[in-house]
Amino acid sequence: MRNALRGDCHVHTDWSDGGDTLPAMIAAAAQAGHDYVVITDHSPRLKVANGLTAARLRQQLEVIQAVNDSLAGTGFRVLRGIEVDILxxxxxxxxxxxxAELDVVVGSVHSELRMDKGAMTRRMVKALENPHLDILGHCTGRKLPVATDASHATRRRPPSSFDADAVFEAVAANSKALEINCRPDRLDPPSTMLRKATRVDGLLFAIDSDAHAVAQLDWLSYGCERAEAAGLEPERVVNTWSAEELLDWAASHGG
Ligand SMILES: [Zn+2]
Ligand SMILES: [Zn+2]
Known part of the structure; x- marks a missing residue:
């Protein structure tokens, strides 16, 4: 599976809460052998993560445009994205x-993770019906007590509660993708839920590092191992596709 991946659809920079610069993350993604990387910094409401206002995101898009101009002919490209909060x-x-201007939109729940099951299910299904959302990020929001850098281990956070059948049906019905988040402090969705998801007809996936630093781009292998263990075929993983196929798929939802 790792060899089949051609890009990474969920990567942060120091424009929001990443530890490395946009040029450093791009160079490292190219070095990792990818054909493309989607830059997905946080949205405005996530103030703790220095989420980008519309004005700052527009500035970032201009920087990415300049980077892509300089990469012309290398075969590597940077795609314009966001990890947008699902309110x-x-x-x-x-x-x-x-x-609508962005190439790929990852949508994630970062607030009110303890909503009741019915309300959380409606919240996620409504987001999946939004034509702009392409990939549902770390669906349960759980955190595992694993240190991802030298400084600290995150505290355990239980998964949120939602009707997984209804949410996965909504992912498939809207031709969206379910993220397999590779971070060792997330590994989301958990294995049992991941196996359930692979059994949903037509359900697509994205295996994303959610890297916040250069070294974390390697985390993709954790998600690949879990995808293989769950019996997932590489064709169902949108980031095994070429950039053109990925862009066509994302555009098919309405931008
Ligand atoms: Zn997130
Ligand atoms: Zn993220």
Whole structure:
């Protein structure tokens, strides 16, 4: 599976809460043998992560454009993305016009993770019905007590509660992708839920590092191992596709 991956759809930089610069993350992704990387910094409401206002995201898009101009002919490209917060009512934390301009939109729940099951299910399904969302990020929001750098281990956070059948059906029905988040402090969805997801007809996946630093780009292998253990075929993983196929798929949802 790792050899089949051609890109990474969820990567942060120091524009939001990443530890490395945009040029450093791009260079490392190219060095890792990828054909593309999607830069997905946080959205405005996630203030603890220095989420990008619309104005700052527009600035970042200009920087990415300049980087891509300089990469012309290398075969590697940077795609424009966001990890947008799925708000409590299921709407997305960035303007529809700006989301429509982006190549790939990862949508994640970062707040009110303890909502009741019915409300959380409605929140996630509504987000999946939004044409701008392409990939549902770390669906349970769980955190594992694993140190991802020298400084600290995160505290355990239980998974949120939602109707997985309904959410996975909504991912498939809207031709979206379910993220297999590779971070060792997330490994989300958990294995039992991941196996359940692989049994849903037509359900697509994205194996994402969610890297916040250069060294974390290697975490993709953790998700690949879990995808293989769950019996997932590489064709169902959108980042085994070429950049053109990925862009066509994302555009098919309405931008
Ligand atoms: Zn996230
Ligand atoms: Zn992230």
């Amino acid at each position: 409590v009512d299921g709407s997305l934390d960035q303007s529809p016009e700006l989301l």
